[in-house]
Amino acid sequence: MNTIAAAAPAIAMLAAFACLIGGGVLIAKKRDVRKGTLMLVMAVVLIANVLIWTL
Template identity: 50%
Template structure:
């Protein structure tokens, strides 16, 4: 794995972590609950992509 791939995977994991935090914050308000679920789903997709690429 070259350095660009490693950096891309690290950035994807940081983005997934931030999406999880933002999604949890949005889930608390009733008006933005659907956006929170979408952010959590996007975080899950990013984590699964990183898992696939590291196998």
């Protein structure tokens, strides 16, 4: 496995955590609930992808 393939799950998890935090803030402050919800869905999809990659 080359270095980019080894780093991809870690980068995806960082992106998932950023999306979880950002989406939560958007929903909590009622700034843009639709975009916040989409960010939470994207975080779930990223986490599912990482689980698939690592199994």
